[in-house]
Amino acid sequence: MDIRIDKIRKEFGDFPALHDVSLNIRSGELIALLGPSGSGKTTLLRLVAGLEFPSQGRILFGEEDASWKSVQERNVGFVFQHYALFKHMTVFDNVAFGLRVRGSENRPPKAEIRRRVEELIDMVQLSGMESRYPGQLSGGQRQRVALARAMAIEPRVLLLDEPFGALDAKVRKDLRKWLREFHDRTGHTTLFVTHDQEEALELADRVVVMSQGKIEQVGSADDIYDRPQSAFVFSFVGDSAKLPVTVANGDVSFKGAPTGLRTSTPNGEKHIFFRPRDIVLQDDGPAFEGRILSMRRLAGARIAEIDAGLGEGAERVEIELPLGVPAEQGSLIRFLPHRYAIF
Ligand code: ATP
Numbered sequence: 001m002d003i004r005i006d007k008i009r010k011e012f013g014d015f016p017a018l019h020d021v022s023l024n025i026r027s028g029e030l031i032a033l034l035g036p037s038g039s040g041k042t043t044l045l046r047l048v049a050g051l052e053f054p055s056q057g058r059i060l061f062g063e064e065d066a067s068w069k070s071v072q073e074r075n076v077g078f079v080f081q082h083y084a085l086f087k088h089m090t091v092f093d094n095v096a097f098g099l100r101v102r103g104s105e106n107r108p109p110k111a112e113i114r115r116r117v118e119e120l121i122d123m124v125q126l127s128g129m130e131s132r133y134p135g136q137l138s139g140g141q142r143q144r145v146a147l148a149r150a151m152a153i154e155p156r157v158l159l160l161d162e163p164f165g166a167l168d169a170k171v172r173k174d175l176r177k178w179l180r181e182f183h184d185r186t187g188h189t190t191l192f193v194t195h196d197q198e199e200a201l202e203l204a205d206r207v208v209v210m211s212q213g214k215i216e217q218v219g220s221a222d223d224i225y226d227r228p229q230s231a232f233v234f235s236f237v238g239d240s241a242k243l244p245v246t247v248a249n250g251d252v253s254f255k256g257a258p259t260g261l262r263t264s265t266p267n268g269e270k271h272i273f274f275r276p277r278d279i280v281l282q283d284d285g286p287a288f289e290g291r292i293l294s295m296r297r298l299a300g301a302r303i304a305e306i307d308a309g310l311g312e313g314a315e316r317v318e319i320e321l322p323l324g325v326p327a328e329q330g331s332l333i334r335f336l337p338h339r340y341a342i343f
Pocket of ligand 1: 012015037039040041
């Protein structure tokens, strides 16, 4: 089902947690809400769920204005980071719960509940574990039960708030892949909150980057990573290097010296952003110049910290040295980014 978030503002007392947030989510999309702590991700998710109501603006489920509807009326499924399964109930009973507590007019017959629950348990790959209790499952298995439980009510939208946040890195990675496949099979419109950029970029059809209660950018992983539209998105997603520059009629200069780089950014004091690996070393001609202050070795790469501009007022910046280039602490490095953005 399509969801339209239309000019939402949410205040807690005087504090605006969300300002003028608009977003159209297409039926079947897997959307990641990505941002630092306090950026408003959970608040937005809770508004879609019906756990909070907007101070201004509307939320449409299809054509229907759901802004003031209750959680039950919206028919959404949730999974939270620490989703408390009922400890005294088996896997089967946990998954069946949402169907069994329905009013008698909406409750499917027993045999139908059994069929549906078994299908879901199979879908989350926990067949054979129906009679186990949550205490007898791993963290990853418990989150899969939580997902099956959320799905049992056939929600119109699935809302996941850091669903894998409490799990260790390896399990998280496996579940991420698994969730993507699960989503592709079931086709639910899904919104999930994460502060982990890798998780967002790998999983989502579109990533919504949030900062300070606003949406900074919405796009595919490629849009967000390769075409960041703001300094915030550039720095928040992926490794980035940043240097102060002056723009005059499209020419970019650094500390008064031309760099030979061009931009369509208007004149002024700006910053150039680039990925540490997007650089080319220069023998001569204009370039950023600096000495290596220190080096770090990563798997398959060397990162050098450079004092760009040399001497007093130099700017520290980290770049990735191409393999095979001889370099050590104190070596003079001249480089230009081959891909960059200026904000
Ligand atoms: P995190 O990743 O830490 O969960 P988040 O991006 O999900 O952060 P929110 O939980 O949406 O952020 O919070 C956004 C802002 O709104 C924060 O500054 C938070 O302190 C504030 N806030 C959230 N809920 C309430 C509330 N019930 N009362 C007052 N302020 C709140």
